[in-house]
Amino acid sequence: MSAISGNLLAGQAAIVTGAAQGIGLAIARALLDHGAHVVLGDIDLERTREAATGLNAPERTLAVACxxxxxxxxxxxxxxxxxxxxxxDVLVNNAGVTRDGYIAKMxxxxxxxxxxxxxxxxxxxTKAVSPIFREQQRGVIVNVSxxxxxxxxxxxxxxSAAKAGLIGxxxxxxKELGPSGARVNAVMPGLIRSAMTLSMKPEIFAAKVAEVPMKRAGEPSEVAGAVVFLASPLASYVNGAVIEVTGGRGM
Incomplete structure (x- = not known):
């Protein structure tokens, strides 16, 4: 379960990409907890179906290959x-991959x-939903940087280039969609507990935690909470913003 439940998104429908695991799955769960219907999209349909089943809301979830x-x-x-x-009503562009390597070897x-x-x-x-959001004069996009x-x-x-590009x-x-009443914002997670970060060598993970003023890594549900806020009426005048979910790291 997400940390806080409620009805901020009651009756709304959202799509979350990269939703079969990690932060994407936590976002899908949080949107559900706040009343939304959720389409989970991921490249592995079987894994996405398993993730959707695990949310225990069959009438409000749908798994699709994406x-x-x-x-x-x-x-x-x-x-x-x-x-x-x-x-x-809501699109969360969360899908991402890593293929690390130094420039000379990448x-x-x-x-x-x-x-x-x-x-x-x-x-x-964004291209897929923007004509609909313009026509209905509402809609929210949240990008995960x-x-x-x-x-x-x-x-x-x-x-780094891809995630910086998401801010632009x-x-x-x-600016393009604002005049139609649609909003586009981003969240910027820092060190979040996930399969990727927990696969780091313990000393490297500890060094990164030491850079966080709150002295701990974040949880996927804490990123999801920021997404729910941006998707909800509480953020009705928030547009073009980037919310850092970093525990203060990077200030």
């Missing part, structure tokens, strides 16, 4: 959301893959 680098997959997810739940394919999933994928999702996009990490030129995408999209 390769975020394909516009037709985004359009299919949007169509499924409208068919099953009768509407589309392949072009690894650079393109990370930019394609994290940045182009979010742009394609990273502190790496603000600070940069050695060995992650691809990932967020602000430009917010």
């Amino acid at each position: 390769n975020v680098m394909r516009l037709e997959d985004h359009e299919a997810a949007v169509a499924a959301c409208r068919e099953w739940f009768g509407r589309i 392949s072009e394919d690894d650079f393109d893959m990370v930019l394609g999933v994290s940045l182009k994928g979010a742009w394609l999702g 990273s502190l790496s996009g603000k600070q940069g990490n050695p060995g992650q030129t691809n990932y 995408l967020t602000k430009a999209s917010a």
